[in-house]
Amino acid sequence: MTENGSVSVRSGDVVETATWFGPEDRPLFGWLTAPSSNLVRGAVVLCQPLAEEGNMAYRTMRTLSQELARVGLLALRFDYDGTGDSAGEFNDPGRRDAWIGSVREAVEYTRSICAGRVTLVGMRLGANIAFHATEDVEVDELLLWDPCESGNSFLRELRLVHSPWLEGRERSPEGWIETPSYAFSPESAEAVRDLGLHDAGQSRAPLAVTWLARSDRPIPNKVRAALGGKAPVLIDGQAGLLNVPTLSAAVPSASVSWIVRHLEDSRGGEGLVEVVPRVTAAASWLNWSGARFGTQASPPTRVLESARVFDTGADVFGIVSESAAAPDGAPWVVFPNVAKERHLGEGRQWVTLARALAAHGFRCLRFDHSGVGDSGAHPGQDEEATYSLYWLDDLDRIVTLIRSGGARRVVGIGLCSSGSAVLEAALKGKLTEAITINTFLLLEPGSEPGPPSQWRSFRRMPRPLRRLARRHRRTARSLYKALGTICPPVSPLWVPRQIVRRSHCDLTLMVGADDSAQLDVGRPLDVMVRRPLERTGHFEIVALANADHSLRVTSGQDEVSRHVLERLLRATT
Structure with missing residues (x-):
């Protein structure tokens, strides 16, 4: 790892600092959240939860860390090995030990910078992982937040939610378990099955354990038994966190x-x-991300990742992936986050693509x-x-900064x-x-009010057609298609035309x-x-056979x- 200056995001009297920690060859990524005074109790x-539940709970875990800092506690939230911004792949071998080992590294790192007591808080499968970690990780208290039975x-729950998405689409190989955004290999699924809660007994006996259970569901007897009959604290709000899109x-x-x-x-x-500051804002490791798609660089290169904050009027956070051999004028690829989710992409897709491209000379x-x-x-x-x-300003300012460093080719993917x-931006x-x-x-x-009118990449049906579409959608679409033939600038295809013809992109x-359906504009406009x-x-339109919308x-x-x-890669050869 390379010790760099700290990269922080401030929110009032709370400071969140990005850092890598843990093994040199498989570093973990996390956020330290502390009061600005750096004095804590x-x-x-x-x-955090695993897979799509981790995405759903990400804002909750960040909010919790900020609120803990406001009452004088240091908080570390982090990505397990093979997840989030940490090194590795989601289905690498040895997942159970890697996830538990990640908790061990997180606790050891926290103790190295803070001499106070340490509490371990885990939600859903993160609670199960934390529970197993306490077999050989010393903490002062364990708080299990809605652990998995x-x-x-x-x-089973994730597979049930996901099954409608698989209709008519190619499925993972036999034995794999498909869940929203993530597929578990047979070995990874077995690792999850090995994370059930077992008898606390022996090594956990001196440990103070608090259990939070959902008030809207029956109390899980297996969890109660694993905790020696301990009664839970009943909480509200999990349905609005996890049982929704x-x-x-x-x-x-x-x-x-x-x-x-x-x-x-x-x-x-x-x-x-x-708190004794010891943060690492950049890390490098041997990169294997291209193997999944047959684009692995040979021999494998080391990927260097560095945390960055861009001043766009707010602290905009990002991570740059590159190889040490990337030239000064290397092409850049920029991946904005999707909707309210963080910068990983669905199923960590942005992470995998960024690291695979970094091995071929992209930043x-x-x-x-x-x-x-x-x-x-x-x-x-x-x-x-x-x-x-x-x-609208975030990406503009970031690309301007990138180009000021000498980059001539900048690709945006979203x-x-x-x-x-x-x-x-195009x-x-x-x-x-x-x-x-x-x-x-x-x-x-039906998508009204929709984005503000300052977003120019959308075409909107005229108001009379929108009213008609509430009851007669097919008729409204046909009329809109006919209108596009008479007046092409109202057609969705006019946006690509402006980008290619005027912006030379x-x-x-x-x-x-x-x-x-939105690109079915009729033969005349074709x-x-x-x-x-x-x-x-x-200009190219690529029809995807297996891609659902999200x-x-x-x-x-x-x-x-x-x-x-x-x-x-074809464009670079």
Whole structure:
């Protein structure tokens, strides 16, 4: 690892600092959250849920860490090995030991910078991982937040939620378990099954354990038995966090407040200790991310990742992936975060692509727009709101900074809302190439109020047609298609035309079956607009066979990644 200056995001009197820690060859990524005074009454290590539940709970864990810092506690939230921004792949061998080992490294790192007591807090499968880690990890208290009754129950619930997405799409190989955004290999699924809660007995006997259970479900007897008959504290809000679509997940404020009060009260009589800063803002390791798609560099190169904060009026956080051999003028690829999710992409797709491309000489940035993920917010900005007006400036300013460093080729890649941000930058002439996946060019009736009118990459039906579409959608679409023939600028294809013709930007639209209807503009516009664009060699529409709109299905993620890698690597040869 390389010791660099710290990279921090500030929120009032709370400072969040990015860091890598743990093994040199497989570093872990995390965030230290502390009061600006750096004086605390102890520390809390947060073990987040796994897979898609981790995405849903990410804002909750960040909120909890900030609230803990406000009452004088240091908090470390981190990504397990093979997840998030940490090194490794999701289905690498030895997952159970790697996940538990990640908790061990997190506790040891926390103790190395803070002399106070350490509490381990885990949610869902993160609680199970924390529980098993305490067999050989010394902490002062363990708080289990809605732990999974068993590893099987965790997989079963996620598989049930995911099954409708698989209709008509290619599935993972036999024995794999498909869940939203993540597929578990047989070995990884077995690792999850081995994380059921067992008898506390022996090694955990002196440990103070607090158990939070959902008030809207029966108390799980297996958990009660594993904790020696201990009664839980009943909490509300988990349904609004985990039993909703990912983008609707809401922070369970009452549960967060209870945990903060509980930990504050338990440290009330303790004196203040100073956090000894020891952060690592960059790390490197041997990169294998291209193996999954047949694009592995030979021999494997070391990927260098560095945390960055860009000043766009807010602290916008991102991570740059590159190889040590990348030249000064290396092409850049920029991945904005998707909607309210952080900068990983679905199923960690942005991470995998960035590291695979870094091995071939690209510099890649994955970042969070202001107000979401790990970024700060502008004064008065509505956090967690998608299509914010502030987002229009975020990518512009970042690309301007990149170009000021001598980069001549800058590629933007985005899915859905992040694709819209890429198109906006392309319209302004900021990008050399834009690749979008399932990105709306036409706002369908029912999506009102939709993004503000300052977002120019959308076409909107005229108001009379929107009213008609409420009862007669097919008729309204036919009339809109006819209107586009008479007046092409109202057509969704006019946006690609402006990008290619005026902004001189290469454009690839990747579209799954769920999103293809918006490009059905009729034969006249195909002849007048689409085909001439395709003949320029700077415009392409790629039909995706397995991609659902949000890329929750693994085969769709892989299909998109192969197309992206093939296109970008072909352009460099």
